[in-house]
Amino acid sequence: xxxxxxxxxxSIFFIGSFLSISAQGFYNELFEKYDSYKEESITIRxxxxxxxxxxxxxxxSDSFFEVNKVGTSIKGKSLNLISFGEGEVDVFLWSQMxxxxxxxxxxxxxxxxxxxxxxxxxxxxxxxxxxxxxFLPMLNPDGAELFTRRNALGVDINRDAVxxxxxESKTLKRVRDSLEADFGFNLHDQSxxxxxxxxxxxxTISYLAPAYNYEKExxxxxxxxxxxxxxxxxxxxxxxxxxxxxxxxxxxxxxxxDNIQKWxxxxxxxxxxxxxxxxxxxxxxKLNFVTILSAIRAIATKEYEKSSxxxxxxxxENDRKLFDLKLxxxxxxxxxxxxxxxxxxxxxxxxxxxESGYYYKAGVSDMGDxxxxxxxxxxxxxxxxVVAPKVxxxxxxxxxxxxxxxxxxxxxxxxxxxxxxxxxxxxDAINIPLHxxxxxxxxxVNLYVGANPTFFLKKNDSLExxxxxxxxxxxxxxxxxFSNALIYK
Numbered sequence: 005x006x007x008x009x010x011x012x013x014x015s016i017f018f019i020g021s022f023l024s025i026s027a028q029g030f031y032n033e034l035f036e037k038y039d040s041y042k043e044e045s046i047t048i049r050x051x052x053x054x055x056x057x058x059x060x061x062x063x064x065s066d067s068f069f070e071v072n073k074v075g076t077s078i079k080g081k082s083l084n085l086i087s088f089g090e091g092e093v094d095v096f097l098w099s100q101m102x103x104x105x106x107x108x109x110x111x112x113x114x115x116x117x118x119x120x121x122x123x124x125x126x127x128x129x130x131x132x133x134x135x136x137x138x139f140l141p142m143l144n145p146d147g148a149e150l151f152t153r154r155n156a157l158g159v160d161i162n163r164d165a166v167x168x169x170x171x172e173s174k175t176l177k178r179v180r181d182s183l184e185a186d187f188g189f190n191l192h193d194q195s196x197x198x199x200x201x202x203x204x205x206x207x208t209i210s211y212l213a214p215a216y217n218y219e220k221e222x223x224x225x226x227x228x229x230x231x232x233x234x235x236x237x238x239x240x241x242x243x244x245x246x247x248x249x250x251x252x253x254x255x256x257x258x259x260x261x262d263n264i265q266k267w268x269x270x271x272x273x274x275x276x277x278x279x280x281x282x283x284x285x286x287x288x289x290k291l292n293f294v295t296i297l298s299a300i301r302a303i304a305t306k307e308y309e310k311s312s313x314x315x316x317x318x319x320x321e322n323d324r325k326l327f328d329l330k331l332x333x334x335x336x337x338x339x340x341x342x343x344x345x346x347x348x349x350x351x352x353x354x355x356x357x358x359e360s361g362y363y364y365k366a367g368v369s370d371m372g373d374x375x376x377x378x379x380x381x382x383x384x385x386x387x388x389x390v391v392a393p394k395v396x397x398x399x400x401x402x403x404x405x406x407x408x409x410x411x412x413x414x415x416x417x418x419x420x421x422x423x424x425x426x427x428x429x430x431x432d433a434i435n436i437p438l439h440x441x442x443x444x445x446x447x448x449v450n451l452y453v454g455a456n457p458t459f460f461l462k463k464n465d466s467l468e469x470x471x472x473x474x475x476x477x478x479x480x481x482x483x484x485x486f487s488n489a490l491i492y493k
Contacts, residue, residue, distance in 0.1 A: 027301070027305075027307065030124065030127055030301070031239050031242075031294060031298055032242075033124075034118075034124075034293075034294055034297060035243055035290070035294050037123065038114070038290050038293060038294070040121070040123075041114050041115075041117040041118045041121065041293070042114050042117070042289075042290075043059065043110065043113040043114050043116075043117055045058075045059065046109075046110050046113065047110075047284065047286065048284055048359070048360055048361065049106050049107070049110075049151075049284050049285055049360075049361075050106070050151045050360065050361035050362065051106065051148070052145070052148055052149050053081045053082075053142060053145035053148060053149065056109070056113070056141060056142060057082075059113055059116075060084050060086070060141075063086055063116065066120065068088055068119070068120070069086055069087070069088050069116075070086070070087045070088065071084055071085070071086050071087075072084065072085050072087070074140070074175055074178070074179055075171060075172070075174070075175030075178070076171060077144070077145050077146045077155065077156065077171065077172055078146055078155060078156040078157055078170065078171060078172075079145075079146045079149075079156050081145035081146060082145075083140065083142075083143065083145075083172065083175050084140070084141070085138055085139070085140050085179060086116070086138070086139045086140075086141070087136065087137065087138045087139075088119065088132070088136075088137055089131065089132040089133075089134075089135045089136045089137045090132060090133060090136065091131075091132065091133055091134040091135040091136050091304070092134070092136070093134060093135050093136070093186045093187070093303060093304075094135075094136050094138065094183045094184065094185040094186050094187075095135050095136070095137050095138065095185065095186065095187045095188075095189070095300060095303060096138045096140070096179070096180060096183050096185035096187070096188045096189070096269070097112070097137075097138065097139050097140070097188070097189040097191060097296070098139075098140040098141075098143050098176060098188075098189070098190065098191065099112055099139075099140070099141050099142060099143065099191040100141065100142040100143055100144055100147075100148060100191070101143040101144050101161040101162050101172070101176070101190075101192075101260070102144060102147065102153045102154075102160070102161070102162065102192060102193070103144045103145070103146065103147020103148040103149070103150065103151060103152050103153060103154070103155070104147065104148075104151045104152055104153055104193070105153075105191075105192050105193035105276075106142075106148065106193070107193050107276035107285045107288055107289050107292060108191030108192070108193075108274065108276065108289075108292050108296075109141045109142050109191075110285075110289045110292075111289050111290075111292035111293045111296060112139050112141045112191075113141070114289070114293045115139075115293060115296060115297060116139070118293075118297065119132075127301060130301070130304050130305060131300055131301055131304040133304075134303075134304040134305075135300065135303060135304050137300065138179075138183060138185070140175075140176070140179060143161065143172050143175070143176060144161055144172055150355075151355060151361065155170055155172055157169070157170055159173075161173050161176075161260075162259050162260055162261075163256075163258040163259060164258065165177070165258055165259055165260040165262075165263040165264075166257065166258055166263070167258075173260075176260060180264055180267070180269065181267075184268070184269075185269045186269065186270065186303075187228075187229075187232070187269065187270045187271075187272070187299075187303055188261075188264050188269040188270070188271045188272070189271075189272050189273075189274060189296065189299070190214075190260065190261045190264075190271055190272070190273045190274070191274050191292075192273065192274065192275045192276070193275065193276045193277070193285075194207070194210060194251070194275035194276065194277045194322075195277065195278075195324065196277055196278025196326070197278070197324055197325075197326040197327070197350065198210065198249060198277050198278070198322045198323065198324050198326065199249075199322075199323050199324070199325050199326045199378060200246060200247060200248065200249045200320045200322070200323070201249070201320040201321045201322070201323045202320070202323070203246060203320070203378075204326075204378035204379075205246045205247045206247055206277055206278040206279060206280070206326055206380070207247065207248065207249030207275075207277045207278075207322050207323075208244045208247040208248070208276075208277050208278065208279045208288055208291065209240060209244060209247070209248050209249075209274065209275070209276060209277065209288070209291055209292075209295060210248070210249040210250060210251045210273075210274075210275040210277060210322050211233040211236065211237065211248070211249075211250060211251065211272065211273065211274060211275075211316075211319065212233075212250065212251035212252075212253055212261070212272075212273035212275070213226050213229035213230045213233055213253070213265070213270075213271065213272065213273075213316065214226075214229075214253065214255075214256075214259070214261040214262045214265045214271055214273060215253045215254070215255040215262060215265070216255070216262055216263075216265040216266035217255055217266070218255045220253060220254075220255065222313060225265060225268055225269070225270050226265055226270070227313050228270040228308075229265070229270040229271055229272050230313040230316035230317075231308050231309060231311040231312060231313060231315075231316070232270070232272055232299055232302060232303065232308040232311070233272055233316050233319070234308075234311035234312060234313070234314075234315030234316045234318075234319075235298070235299070235302045235307065235308040235310075235311045235315075236272075236295050236298055236299050236302070237315070237316075237319055238311075238315070239294065239295065239298040240291060240294070240295050240298075243291060243294065244279075244291055247279070248319055248320075249277070249319065249320055249321065249322040249323075250316070250317075250319040250320065250321050250322065251273060251275055251322055252321070252322065261273050272299065274292065274295065274296070276288045276289075276291075276292060278326070278380070280380055283360075284360070325376065325377045325378055326377070326378050326379065326380065327348035327349055327350055327369060327370075327374075327377060327378070327379045327380070328349060328350050328351045328366070328379065328380050328381070328474055329347075329348075329349040329351075329366075329379055329380070329381050329382075329383070329471075329474055329475075329476055330346065330347070330348055330349075330374060330377060330378065330379030330381070330382045330383070331346060331347040331349070331382075331383055331385045331471070331476075332346050332374075332382065332383065332384045332385060332386060333346065333384060333385055333386025334346065334347055334385045334386075334390060334451075335385070335386070335388070335389060335390055336390060336449070336451055337390070337449075344386070345371050345372055345451070346371065346372065346373060346374035346375070346377075347368055347370075347371050347374075347451065347457065348368065348369045348370040348371065348374050348377055348379070349366055349367070349368055349369065349457065349471075349474050350366065350367065350369045350474070351364040351365070351366040351473070351474035351487065352364065352365055352366070352367070354432070354433075356431075356432065356433065357430055358433075363432065363433035363487075363488050364433070364473065364474060364487045364488055365433075365456065365473070365490065366456055366457075366473045366474025366475075367453075367454050367455060367456055367474075368451060368452065368453050368454060368455050368457055369453065370453065371451060371452075371453060381476060383469075383476055385461055387463060388461035388462060388463050388468070388469070389461070389462045389463070390449055390459050390460075390461065390462075391418065391459060391460040391461070391462045391467065392447055392448055392449045392459060392460075393418060393419065393420030393421060393447050393458055393459060393460060393470075394417075394418050394419050394420070394421070394447060395419065395421040395422075395423065395441070395444075395445055395447060396414055396419040396421065396422045396423065398423070399423040399424070399425055400422060400423065400424050400425065401424070401425050401426060402424060402425075402426050403424055403427075403428065403434060403440060405424075406422050406424065406436075406438065406440070407436060411436050411437060411438060411482050411483060412479075412482060414438055415437065415438075415467070415470060415477075415479050415482055416467065416479065418460060418467060419438075420437075420438060420439060420447070420458055420460070420470060420472055421438070421439045421440075421441050421445050421447060421458075422438050422439075422440055422441070423440075423441055423442065423443070424440050424441070424442065425442070427440065427442055427491060427493055428491070431491055432490065432491050432493075433488040433489065433490055433491060434488060434489050434490070434491055435486070435487075435488050435489075436483065436486075436489065437470060437472050437475060437477045437482050437483065437486055437489055438472075438489055439458065439472065439473070439489045439490050439491075439492065440489070440490070440491045440492065441491075441492045442492065442493055445492065456473060456490070457471055458470075458471060458472050458473070459471055467479055470482070472489055473487070473488065473489050473490055474487070475487060475489075
């Protein structure tokens with residue numbers, strides 16, 4: 005058995021030993037019943053302040069919740085604090101200080117629906133009688149409007165904890181100080197290319213108990229965060245085994261998590277990473293829902309105190325060795341010689357007027373010996389010859405005419421580019437495995453870091469696969485599991 009897998013199993017067994025049977029049953033049922041709490045008005049990651057405001061307004065009419073406007077963004081969008089519970093321990097959670105990190109914001113409204121429901125009355129009474137819970141969703145609404153990290157000033161709010169130049173930063177500091185929260189949750193998204201150290205599994209959720217000084221000392225405040233993370237990890241391993249990482253804890257003196265830890269609040273950073281075939285992070289949202297509620301309950305019951313900081317340090321560190329597609333052993337001809345290279349290909353999101361709000365544009369992120377790297381998808385290309393694609397000789401009037409002819413008729417003959425006379429002005433991508441061009445195109449296979457690779461893979465004189473815009477296309481079923489190709493204007 006792999007040593008890393010053995011460590012994970014032992015860790016799950018150990019933590020399970022201090023979880024009560026009733027607690028385990030609660031989390032299992034919570035996971036299974038998640039869909040009944042999911043806020044269905046938000047299912048795509050790119051949403052704006054205007055999308056969540058009706059949900060916040062609805063909460064105002066429910067006496068269970070106390071909703072207060074606590075500040076405004078640079079462009080005047082409201083920042084709202086939602087509070088409930090009657091306990092003496094204050095738990096403060098804030099999300100989306102980076103405008104393009106929205107997974108936890110979705111989960112927050114799922115959690116609100118959970119507390120509005122009539123389910124789990126005993127467990128909710130336990131939480132609400134001991135805790136006062138505070139949510140500040142979407143701290144950076146101006147950034148969310150453009151789905152970008154920084155605020156309207158161009159400042160990273162999470163590097164403004166000391167200077168406090170942004171109104172959003174001032175609001176976060178003021179709310180933290182007014183609550184003097186016992187526990188704080190800093191909710192983020194991280195790159196989907198992080199993996200759990202030395203494993204091919206993505207770091208779907210990563211935790212951190214931030215350091216409060218350069219020496220990374222552990223006082224009682226930070227140790228409580230570590231214990232809580234150890235507890236949360238034990239729960240999450242059942243639903244994402246081996247897919248939990250520990251974020252780098254180098255001290256950042258400008259960051260909010262580090263400073264709030266220093267100011268006396270036990271801070272847990274939760275980073276939502278990647279998960280196979282989950283581009284809108286809906287499964288990861290579900291994991292946020294479970295792990296946040298497990299933390300809230302563990303604080304209320306003090307069950308986290310049975311954990312230890314040693315369990316925290318057993319969580320594998322984040323590594324960054326994942327690609328969207330890893331091609332192994334590509335036989336690449338250059339200047340009359342053939343070389344064997346691995347290709348690591350990533351697909352980056354480009355904002356667009358589509359239903360999801362983006363399309364993908366892929367590029368080679370690395371090439372050479374990538375034996376220590378992994379891919380969400382991996383393909384051994386060593387037995388295949390690389391074949392340059394061709395441009396179809398005829399020009400079509402519209403893209404619809406291309407679609408009507410049928411994709412397979414082009415691909416089986418080695419054509420990956422088609423010429424179209426009237427290109428749509430508002431589109432840069434197409435959801436069929438053919439690049440669309442308006443004029444001539446050099447189709448030679450030229451591989452380098454940054455290139456958008458397009459080529460066929462041939463075996464026994466037969467074309468079997470196409471690599472196009474980060475997609476591995478099986479020519480027997482070319483439209484299955486495909487994102488988009490590009491339109492070159």
